[in-house]
Amino acid sequence: MQAIYAFGLIILIAFLGARFITRGTSLSSVNYFFYSGFIYIFLGLSLGRSGLEVLSPSVLKGLTPLISLGLGWVGFLFGFQLETKYLKRFPGKYISLSFLQFLFVSLFGGLVFFLILRPLYPSEQIFLLYGMAVALGLLLSLNSPTLLSMASNVIPKRGNYYYLSRFLVSVSGFWGIVGLALLSSFWHFPFFESKIFLRGGSLLILSTVFPVLIGFLFHFLTKKRTSEEQMRVYLLGLVFFVSGAAFYFNLPPLYLNMVLGITFSNLTKIHEKLYPLLLSTEKPLYIIFLILIGALWEVDLDYRVGIFVVLMVVLRVITYILPLPFFKVVLDFPLRLPARFGLCFLSSGGIGVAFAVSMKLAYPLLLTDIFLTIALFGILITEFISPWGLKYSVFRLDSEEKK
Amino acid sequence: MIPLVFVFLLMLLLKSHSLLPFANPDQSASLALGFILVFAYLVGNNVKRLTLPQITGFILAGIVCGPFILNFVSESDVNDLQLLDGLALSLIALTAGGEMKIKKLRKQLKTITSIVFFQTFIVLIGFLFLGMIGRYFIPFFGGMSPLQLLAFSLLLGTLMTPTSPATTIAVMTETRSSGKFTDLILGGAVVKDFFVIVIFSFTLSFSKSVTMPSHNFDFRFLLHILGEVSGSILFGVLIGIGIILYFRLIKKDITIFILGIAFFSYQISHNYGYHPLLICLIAGFFAENFSSHGKLLISAIERSSVPIYVVFFAISGASLDLSALQQTWLLALGCVLLRGLLKFSGTFVGSRLTGEGKEVQRLGWAGFISQAGVALGMAIVIQDNFPDWGSEFMALILAVIAINQIIGPVFLQRLLVRVKETGKKTA
Numbered sequence: 056m057q058a059i060y061a062f063g064l065i066i067l068i069a070f071l072g073a074r075f076i077t078r079g080t081s082l083s084s085v086n087y088f089f090y091s092g093f094i095y096i097f098l099g100l101s102l103g104r105s106g107l108e109v110l111s112p113s114v115l116k117g118l119t120p121l122i123s124l125g126l127g128w129v130g131f132l133f134g135f136q137l138e139t140k141y142l143k144r145f146p147g148k149y150i151s152l153s154f155l156q157f158l159f160v161s162l163f164g165g166l167v168f169f170l171i172l173r174p175l176y177p178s179e180q181i182f183l184l185y186g187m188a189v190a191l192g193l194l195l196s197l198n199s200p201t202l203l204s205m206a207s208n209v210i211p212k213r214g215n216y217y218y219l220s221r222f223l224v225s226v227s228g229f230w231g232i233v234g235l236a237l238l239s240s241f242w243h244f245p246f247f248e249s250k251i252f253l254r255g256g257s258l259l260i261l262s263t264v265f266p267v268l269i270g271f272l273f274h275f276l277t278k279k280r281t282s283e284e285q286m287r288v289y290l291l292g293l294v295f296f297v298s299g300a301a302f303y304f305n306l307p308p309l310y311l312n313m314v315l316g317i318t319f320s321n322l323t324k325i326h327e328k329l330y331p332l333l334l335s336t337e338k339p340l341y342i343i344f345l346i347l348i349g350a351l352w353e354v355d356l357d358y359r360v361g362i363f364v365v366l367m368v369v370l371r372v373i374t375y376i377l378p379l380p381f382f383k384v385v386l387d388f389p390l391r392l393p394a395r396f397g398l399c400f401l402s403s404g405g406i407g408v409a410f411a412v413s414m415k416l417a418y419p420l421l422l423t424d425i426f427l428t429i430a431l432f433g434i435l436i437t438e439f440i441s442p443w444g445l446k447y448s449v450f451r452l453d454s455e456e457k458k
Numbered sequence: 459m460i461p462l463v464f465v466f467l468l469m470l471l472l473k474s475h476s477l478l479p480f481a482n483p484d485q486s487a488s489l490a491l492g493f494i495l496v497f498a499y500l501v502g503n504n505v506k507r508l509t510l511p512q513i514t515g516f517i518l519a520g521i522v523c524g525p526f527i528l529n530f531v532s533e534s535d536v537n538d539l540q541l542l543d544g545l546a547l548s549l550i551a552l553t554a555g556g557e558m559k560i561k562k563l564r565k566q567l568k569t570i571t572s573i574v575f576f577q578t579f580i581v582l583i584g585f586l587f588l589g590m591i592g593r594y595f596i597p598f599f600g601g602m603s604p605l606q607l608l609a610f611s612l613l614l615g616t617l618m619t620p621t622s623p624a625t626t627i628a629v630m631t632e633t634r635s636s637g638k639f640t641d642l643i644l645g646g647a648v649v650k651d652f653f654v655i656v657i658f659s660f661t662l663s664f665s666k667s668v669t670m671p672s673h674n675f676d677f678r679f680l681l682h683i684l685g686e687v688s689g690s691i692l693f694g695v696l697i698g699i700g701i702i703l704y705f706r707l708i709k710k711d712i713t714i715f716i717l718g719i720a721f722f723s724y725q726i727s728h729n730y731g732y733h734p735l736l737i738c739l740i741a742g743f744f745a746e747n748f749s750s751h752g753k754l755l756i757s758a759i760e761r762s763s764v765p766i767y768v769v770f771f772a773i774s775g776a777s778l779d780l781s782a783l784q785q786t787w788l789l790a791l792g793c794v795l796l797r798g799l800l801k802f803s804g805t806f807v808g809s810r811l812t813g814e815g816k817e818v819q820r821l822g823w824a825g826f827i828s829q830a831g832v833a834l835g836m837a838i839v840i841q842d843n844f845p846d847w848g849s850e851f852m853a854l855i856l857a858v859i860a861i862n863q864i865i866g867p868v869f870l871q872r873l874l875v876r877v878k879e880t881g882k883k884t885a
Contacts, residue, residue, distance in 0.1 A: 117541030292496035299489030339713035
């Protein structure tokens with residue numbers, strides 16, 4: 056019977072999604088929820104253990120390869136856009152700003168989280184708390200370009216702030232994902248503290264060299280005339296293969312596939328051919344991924360989780376707003392960087408979700424269940440307010456500049 | 459060839475002893491799937507150059523990488539991937555159902571019915587005969603009582619009848635076939651599946667009543683099977699109506715919707731004991747023939763058909779029990795040859811009686827060789843019901859399926875090339 060309810064639910068969400076997306080010309084939070092696909096997390100939640108149990112733990116185990124593919128896909132797409140030719144078009148100071156922003160957000164955020172984690176979880180081992188604080192800090196540093204993509208149709212005047220924010224949200228994930236790779240290698244489950252540098256170094260080499268090799272293979276396979284069908288199989292197969300290897304070694308599929316994406320993107324000359332394929336495959340895979348994440352999510356709320364969720368939202372606003380005037384001075388940045396510009400970085404989108412799930416899957420610990428709940432609630436709330444943040448920052452700054 | 463070797467070496471490296479301490483063996487299913495998807499596809503491409511069907515390459519890759527040879531895809535991986543395998547089967551069945559158009563079938567209904575009837579009848583009689591005379595020269599049959607042998611050969615005959623609709627549709631999609639033979643073979647394979655499930659309920663009940671004194675002919679079992687079949691048909695029709703309504707009212711996120719259907723059918727069949735293949739066949743058939751949206755459904759699935767086929771057939775290859783083949787290869791080979799001969803006779807008689815031309819009479823049988831899914835499911839039921847000889851029976855069936863699943867696609871592809879029906883389907 057549950058399967059029938061589930062089917063009905065899927066149809067209902069699809070129906071609502073179709074209605075909202077076709078009407079979605081305004082930049083409202085509800086429209087963005089459907090546009091970004093976050094509504095499917097709730098669908099997954101209602102189908103999972105906390106709801107109808109159609110996606111029971113045994114079914115989810117059978118569907119784990121799809122979760123790994125989803126994670127890999129997000130990483131590949133992210134890496135694929137990091138083509139050096141594209142990056143070189145932007146001034147070097149843009150990259151420096153992105154790195155400084157990452158450093159400040161993750162270090163300051165991580166430190167605050169650690170200070171709060173210790174008294175709230177006194178029974179947990181200290182090195183686990185360190186890891187969780189670092190992960191939460193890294194999560195804060197991730198941004199998503201999805202909101203800007205949606206907004207690009209309704210932004211009245213696109214100016215320097217639009218292009219700067221677009222660059223920063225597209226690149227910022229790189230640092231966060233590299234941070235995740237370092238964390239997963241040197242804080243590897245289940246070793247944690249033993250031979251940490253040797254093992255960590257080996258794992259980092261493995262997680263970088265393997266996808267680079269696969270990237271060369273992908274290029275070799277698609278160098279000659281390749282049909283769309285072949286391209287689809289190679290793409291799915293190789294992303295799957297790399298994700299599977301990541302899962303097998305408890306490494307983040309996000310990082311490995313990002314490296315694959317970067318390698319391939321910088322070798323190949325068929326970007327134009329690949330983009331339509333990526334776009335047509337992206338949405339279904341992403342939606343399935345979000346549904347499965349919702350189902351995987353065991354919501355376990357207590358006051359401590361509540362504190363962290365609030366902290367996550369507050370830190371997301373503060374860490375992006377506060378240092379901007381300081382960065383302007385340090386970098387001698389060509390554009391004015393008023394504090395409110397930081398409000399365009401509220402959304403962490405799919406990459407944030409993928410990051411949180413990577414952690415949950417790589418570390419089967421009670422603490423990572425808590426981490427997932429904090430992360431997902433934090434992300435959902437910031438996603439909800441992010442359209443407002445964008446209007447208040449980029450929209451206004453560009454309009455003011457034009458005047 | 460270079461990419462194939464490269465992928466193989468990379469997998470060898472990942473599974474090497476030096477990296478084992480870092481690995482989490484519980485999470486190897488995704489790695490196995492990713493590897494097999496690339497590897498099997500590359501093998502399929504190489505096999506294609508030898509003018510063999512790609513799916514033979516997928517199956518061979520599955521066998522080589524499976525638990526009995528390289529163990530890149532272990533037994534637990536195969537179990538973990540059963541759900542995805544089931545989803546792939548549902549999608550293939552939806553396509554098969556959608557490819558069956560009433561207009562075309564109506565023209566050939568008489569021939570299809572006649573061929574299915576005579577194939578089933580002749581194969582059953584042929585294997586009964588094998589059982590009768592086999593006890594004198596086949597040591598395997600020597601230890602059985604006459605009644606046990608009767609039951610054994612009757613059930614063996616039943617399981618030798620079906621043709622795999624999944625393999626049939628996969629070869630037809632790959633070769634882009636269209637025409638009389640294509641419709642005849644696909645129609646025959648699908649109709650035979652229904653037919654065989656019903657016959658199986660009779661032969662199983664009969665076999666139980668003759669071999670176990672405490673059992674009378676079990677009409678309840680018969681009713682149970684009929685209930686399963688009609689339940690599957692009913693659900694198939696309901697899903698078909700759902701598809702039509704979705705395409706009419708929503709028409710968005712079609713891929714997600716189709717995957718939802720595949721998952722839903724899998725869950726329904728898993729929870730209530732229905733047949734996922736039948737449910738999806740009927741749903742696809744209903745959507746194709748009772749609305750104008752069937753083409754949309756089929757084209758949406760066909761866009762991703764190759765990865766689906768690779769996953770399904772490579773996992774099928776990895777699941778093939780080579781130890782069973784090792785134990786009973788000679789008898790299995792005999793059964794395969796006899797099955798082919800009997801299929802030829804059944805097709806010949808069935809098509810001749812309906813006035814079909816010589817081409818169908820002489821060549822049609824070659825399209826009905828592949829065998830999987832349904833036969834395997836029935837073999838498991840037999841193994842559970844006849845503890846005395848069920849496991850030997852299972853081993854024999856697995857061995858026969860292994861051979862037929864390798865040669866079946868080759869025969870079908872050769873047939874379609876010979877009758878010039880390949881490459882005729884427009885994209």
